[in-house]
Amino acid sequence: MTDTTPTYSGPMRVFSGVQPTGNLHLGNYLGALKKFADLQKAGHDCLFCVVDLHAITLPVEKGALVSQTRQIAAAFMAAGVDPAKSVIFPQSAVLAHAELAWIFNCVARMGWVERMTQFKDKAGKDAERASVGLFTYPVLQAADILAYKATHVPVGEDQKQHLELSRDIAERFNREYGAPGFFPLPEPMIQGPGARIMSLKDGTKKMSKSDPSDLSRINLIDDADAIANKIKRAKTDAEPIPGTVEGLEGRPEVANLVGIYAALSGQTATSVLAEFEGKGFGAFKPALAEVTVAHLAPITARYRELLADPEGIDRVLADGAERARAVSEPVMQDVRRTVGFWGA
Numbered sequence: 020m021t022d023t024t025p026t027y028s029g030p031m032r033v034f035s036g037v038q039p040t041g042n043l044h045l046g047n048y049l050g051a052l053k054k055f056a057d058l059q060k061a062g063h064d065c066l067f068c069v070v071d072l073h074a075i076t077l078p079v080e081k082g083a084l085v086s087q088t089r090q091i092a093a094a095f096m097a098a099g100v101d102p103a104k105s106v107i108f109p110q111s112a113v114l115a116h117a118e119l120a121w122i123f124n125c126v127a128r129m130g131w132v133e134r135m136t137q138f139k140d141k142a143g144k145d146a147e148r149a150s151v152g153l154f155t156y157p158v159l160q161a162a163d164i165l166a167y168k169a170t171h172v173p174v175g176e177d178q179k180q181h182l183e184l185s186r187d188i189a190e191r192f193n194r195e196y197g198a199p200g201f202f203p204l205p206e207p208m209i210q211g212p213g214a215r216i217m218s219l220k221d222g223t224k225k226m227s228k229s230d231p232s233d234l235s236r237i238n239l240i241d242d243a244d245a246i247a248n249k250i251k252r253a254k255t256d257a258e259p260i261p262g263t264v265e266g267l268e269g270r271p272e273v274a275n276l277v278g279i280y281a282a283l284s285g286q287t288a289t290s291v292l293a294e295f296e297g298k299g300f301g302a303f304k305p306a307l308a309e310v311t312v313a314h315l316a317p318i319t320a321r322y323r324e325l326l327a328d329p330e331g332i333d334r335v336l337a338d339g340a341e342r343a344r345a346v347s348e349p350v351m352q353d354v355r356r357t358v359g360f361w362g363a
């Protein structure tokens with residue numbers, strides 16, 4: 020990948036997580052999963068986590084976590100992550116996450132966490148009734164990364180602010196406990212036209228698993244007809260496709276569709292616009308549907324195959340949990356000693 024910070028030297032360790040909160044969508048794929056596979060192929064040491072502790076910050080349907088956890092693990096593999104090379108595991112199976120999150124809750128400052136926009140978006144108007152967990156979610160995220168002393172975190176653009184917080188927490192821990200360099204300052208890897216895919220119904224809102232409208236997103240499990248139908252019904256405007264990127268200004272829905280086309284076909288937005296300049300959506304939308312289906316069909320097919328074998332997924336998760344514990348436990352021993360707990 021080209022989006023690693025060129026100044027970083029030393030061994031890289033990659034960590035990223037996805038919540039088992041619903042249907043994975045094109046945004047998750049382009050913003051995160053596709054990069055996971057690329058980083059693994061580049062030979063990096065990678066851990067990919069199904070973050071079920073994050074999922075319970077909002078209400079979860081009774082009994083849904085197990086199957087949703089398997090779905091995310093299957094999607095990692097369908098997108099090209101090989102469990103023999105990368106560690107795939109459920110967050111709740113490794114106690115280090117919760118333990119380090121508590122310690123980090125005592126390192127992070129209220130003012131830092133209060134600035135996080137995701138809490139404001141997810142808590143909505145009634146923040147008083149949101150769980151405390153939803154508020155401290157980004158602190159747990161810092162613990163997820165740093166329990167493995169991970170150095171690089173491939174995520175979508177929506178996670179940029181949380182990654183900055185992780186760096187602040189690592190830096191303050193190192194300073195407070197007189198342990199310079201104890202935790203690395205993790206680098207976000209946010210790049211490409213797929214780093215921020217917007218809702219098909221509102222170009223100012225990101226595509227989300229938790230959006231109540233299924234028409235707002237393209238799910239990895241959608242078949243060709245569903246994809247074509249959602250693209251057909253995607254919000255646009257009455258103007259034709261502009262010839263330049265500047266012409267997309269003030270047209271967020273159109274910019275999003277052009278961005279998706281560019282990301283999936285491996286072109287720049289400029290070359291997509293050159294091809295479709297002056298055409299209407301009657302021409303553009305079927306072309307976009309075709310590119311989307313062609314790209315996703317093999318991934319979807321593999322995803323369905325993997326889901327048909329839940330025991331196989333469980334074996335991957337159990338093995339991954341063991342490997343994740345083996346990496347995080349020595350880090351936690353050092354953390355306990357550094358903080359100065361009895362017996363450490």
Ligand code: ATP
Nearest residue numbers: 038040046050051174175214215216226227228229
């Ligand atoms: P939720 O609505 O439950 O928060 P989500 O769709 O935001 O779900 P997450 O599990 O929170 O998904 O995020 C998983 C990964 O997908 C993260 O790296 C996140 O940055 C990335 N991601 C999420 N939405 C998008 C998007 N619209 N475009 C690009 N990347 C995204």
Ligand code: MG
Nearest residue numbers: 038177227228
């Ligand atoms: Mg999210």
